[in-house]
Amino acid sequence: MQLEDIKLAIRYLRAHAEKYHLDMDRVVVMGESAGAYFAALTALTGKRREFDKGEYLDQDSSVRGCVTLYTCSSEVHMDSDRLIFPDLTGFIDENTPPFFMVHGTADTTVPYQESVRLHDALNAKGAKADLVLLEGAHHADSPMYQDAMKDRILEFIHSVIG
Secondary structure: OHHHHHHHHHHHHHHOHHHHOOOHHHOEEEEEOHHHHHHHHHHHOOOOHHHOOOOOOOOOOOOOEEEEEOOOOOOEEEOOOOEEEOOHHHHOOOOOOOEEEEEEOOOOOOOOHHHHHHHHHHHHOOOOEEEEEEOOOOOOOHHHHOHHHHHHHHHHHHHHHO
16 A cells, blocks of 8 residues: 555655664655645554554654645545545544645645645644645646745745754
8 A cells, every 4th residue: 555655665764864864853744636645644644553564663654744735635436446545534633743735726636625624624633734725726736836835835844843
């Protein structure tokens, strides 16, 4: 499963942090669309050991924050492979790191209500979450990548990594 691969990569980097001169206390995951779903799932399952498979199991796979661009939050069914990806809101707990989410209101690929749903669930359970809705923006639309949005994302990242 993709989540297991991502968590293994984080544990690998943590295990080799000194070699690669990494500060693993300052890791934030980010993704777009399906990648945003997996970034969110990674952040939400950081302390949940049942998703840690493979090597470096002595290492932690948690992160300090998560940035999502137009993510799905509900259960996802992929008919061709019969894969079911779980509803993100079921993983929110006291270990949930801060989230920064961006979604366009004209997105017809992933409705913006998916990000609203996750944002509201995070806040309802006491997690810090900010959501920027870009009026009239579509899926992967240019407003997501303008300097002003990049600055806001970087501001969020700096706020969670110190």
